[in-house]
Amino acid sequence: MKKVAIRDAYGEALKKLGLVNEKIIALEADVGASTKSAVFGKEFPDRYFNVGISEMNMTAMAAGFALEGFVPFVNTFASFLTTRGADPIQCLIAYDRLNVKLAGTYCGLSDSYDGASHHSITDMAFVRAIPGVTVVSVSDAVETEKAVFALAEYEGPVYLRLSRAPAPVIYDETLKFEIGKGIVIKEGSDVTIIATGTVLHKALEAAKLLSEEGIEAAVIDMHTVKPIDRELIYSYAKKTGAIVTVEEHSIHGGLGSAVAEVLVQECPVPVEIIGAEEFAESGDYEQLLEKYGYSSREIGAACRKVMARK
Amino acid sequence: MNAERQQELQRLCFRFRNELIDLLYHIQTGHPGGSLSCTEILTTLYFEKIRQDPRHPDMEGRDRLILSKGHAAPILYIILAELGYFPKEELKTLRQINSNLQGHPCLHKTPGVELSTGPLGLGLGAGLGMSLSERLKGSEAYTYVVLGDGEIQEGSVWEAALAASKFQADHLIAILDNNGVQLDGTLEEIMPMGDIPAKWAAFGWKVLTCDGHDVKSISDALDKAVACKGKPVIIIANTVKGKGISFMEGKNVWHGKPIGEEDYKAAKIDLGGAPA
Numbered sequence: 055m056k057k058v059a060i061r062d063a064y065g066e067a068l069k070k071l072g073l074v075n076e077k078i079i080a081l082e083a084d085v086g087a088s089t090k091s092a093v094f095g096k097e098f099p100d101r102y103f104n105v106g107i108s109e110m111n112m113t114a115m116a117a118g119f120a121l122e123g124f125v126p127f128v129n130t131f132a133s134f135l136t137t138r139g140a141d142p143i144q145c146l147i148a149y150d151r152l153n154v155k156l157a158g159t160y161c162g163l164s165d166s167y168d169g170a171s172h173h174s175i176t177d178m179a180f181v182r183a184i185p186g187v188t189v190v191s192v193s194d195a196v197e198t199e200k201a202v203f204a205l206a207e208y209e210g211p212v213y214l215r216l217s218r219a220p221a222p223v224i225y226d227e228t229l230k231f232e233i234g235k236g237i238v239i240k241e242g243s244d245v246t247i248i249a250t251g252t253v254l255h256k257a258l259e260a261a262k263l264l265s266e267e268g269i270e271a272a273v274i275d276m277h278t279v280k281p282i283d284r285e286l287i288y289s290y291a292k293k294t295g296a297i298v299t300v301e302e303h304s305i306h307g308g309l310g311s312a313v314a315e316v317l318v319q320e321c322p323v324p325v326e327i328i329g330a331e332e333f334a335e336s337g338d339y340e341q342l343l344e345k346y347g348y349s350s351r352e353i354g355a356a357c358r359k360v361m362a363r364k
Numbered sequence: 365m366n367a368e369r370q371q372e373l374q375r376l377c378f379r380f381r382n383e384l385i386d387l388l389y390h391i392q393t394g395h396p397g398g399s400l401s402c403t404e405i406l407t408t409l410y411f412e413k414i415r416q417d418p419r420h421p422d423m424e425g426r427d428r429l430i431l432s433k434g435h436a437a438p439i440l441y442i443i444l445a446e447l448g449y450f451p452k453e454e455l456k457t458l459r460q461i462n463s464n465l466q467g468h469p470c471l472h473k474t475p476g477v478e479l480s481t482g483p484l485g486l487g488l489g490a491g492l493g494m495s496l497s498e499r500l501k502g503s504e505a506y507t508y509v510v511l512g513d514g515e516i517q518e519g520s521v522w523e524a525a526l527a528a529s530k531f532q533a534d535h536l537i538a539i540l541d542n543n544g545v546q547l548d549g550t551l552e553e554i555m556p557m558g559d560i561p562a563k564w565a566a567f568g569w570k571v572l573t574c575d576g577h578d579v580k581s582i583s584d585a586l587d588k589a590v591a592c593k594g595k596p597v598i599i600i601a602n603t604v605k606g607k608g609i610s611f612m613e614g615k616n617v618w619h620g621k622p623i624g625e626e627d628y629k630a631a632k633i634d635l636g637g638a639p640a
């Protein structure tokens with residue numbers, strides 16, 4: 055499977071968007087070469103504001119631009135954006151319902167060699183808890199570009215979760231991306247795997263392995279974690295009777311929590327949540343995914359476990 | 365500003381102080397000290413300088429005023445009501461359930477409020493974003509940000525100060541309500557800010573000072589600020605927390621204390637009027 059780094063896809067998408075929409079501006083906190091916001095900055099120097107290493111000021115400034123009718127894309131590592139930049143995200147951007155797009159890159163363990171200090175496993179929990187903030191987490195390069203354009207069309211604050219890692223390209227250009235609508239990638243009747251972000255391809259691998267054992271797992275790309283696609287979750291809970299969620303994020307407050315919250319209200323079925331339960335460490339990304347529970351083998355094991363609980 | 369206008373605005377401030385004390389006594393909640401210290405600053409800005417139209421609060425190209433020290437909301441609301449942004453009768457609903465007047469300024473509830481504030485240290489950065497937006501649009505509008513002196517203990521203020529300097533935001537004007545007192549005590553006791561003008565100058569700002577209770581002094585400083593090109597400007601307005609109410613002046617306990625009956629009577633005597 056061809057791999058493309060999500061961050062590269064993001065940088066190019068933002069530039070493309072800038073060409074057709076002059077209201078787009080970008081803010082950066084000195085990691086533009088990493089987030090790839092610099093690709094936009096090179097094309098549109100007048101609409102690019104590198105504020106240095108000051109994330110809190112960056113998110114506050116974004117509020118000001120949005121209040122004036124611009125559509126700011128705010129760029130830095132997911133971890134720093136949602137910790138150092140958190141206060142204005144909550145107090146200004148969300149409270150004042152501003153049209154700011156918060157692009158947090160290097161999500162999950164994807165900044166693997168930099169270590170746990172640079173990993174981001176709590177970002178979705180924070181932004182998801184804030185009233186009115188939409189949370190989108192993309193799985194490949196094609197979806198990244200579609201999401202960037204969809205965000206610009208959508209009026210309101212959105213957190214866009216991006217990975218550093220080269221990710222297998224799952225979709226082709228025919229992808230129809232709609233905020234709030236999960237995508238069924240593979241049908242199945244025994245169990246449903248709901249994944250978000252680049253670990254989606256691990257879920258697909260797991261489903262393939264399960265299929266060889268005679269277990270048919272449905273696989274859903276839940277790219278919008280909030281507002282979550284309740285109807286799709288109910289429909290697959292009823293159809294398959296068991297659900298496994300996969301996210302490169304803490305098991306507290308992310309996709310697994312969101313799915314479980316919805317299920318207990320209307321259609322309680324057994325759920326297994328795959329995610330982070332501890333801080334990880336430096337290392338090769340694939341090796342980290344393996345060590346910290348994101349291998350297709352472990353996803354498969356979770357499927358068998360949850361099926362036994364039906 | 366001629367002497368007649370000066371007198372007129374000072375009289376207005378006197379009336380606003382009376383309305384403020386009546387209001388805060390009536391609702392038994394809210395922040396008197398920091399409202400009283402910035403009364404002349406806000407009055408001069410709103411009645412003398414900024415170009416806005418209460419009938420068209422969203423008018424393109426208007427000047428913006430951000431009350432970054434959002435706890436001074438009561439005096440802001442009194443002024444916005446006077447200007448006609450909303451009926452004066454609404455003032456008594458301040459801080460009460462179902463009111464448009466929140467404890468701290470709220471953009472989407474109160475006409476005339478340009479940014480929700482309250483958590484300190486965010487107004488300057490947001491104001492910078494607004495100011496740079498106006499520049500991108502080719503507008504000459506000014507963005508005024510009223511800061512508290514305790515507030516500038518927040519690191520985010522200095523992040524914004526650096527950025528405003530880098531981007532040469534000469535249509536961004538900060539006014540520091542330099543009353544020397546914060547919630548827990550004086551700045552000297554709690555967190556001394558040292559040489560405040562030198563700090564801002566070192567961050568690349570043009571620094572002006574004025575008497576923050578003299579509308580002419582404030583107005584003159586604002587004229588100089590507008591004339592400054594190529595860098596952001598801060599006006600250090602020297603003020604007294606609780607100004608105008610003798611027993612509140614310089615006292616940190618009056619940052620947010622409810623006004624009791626005896627205090628109210630004494631305050632009204634200071635303000636030259638009988639208790640309502």
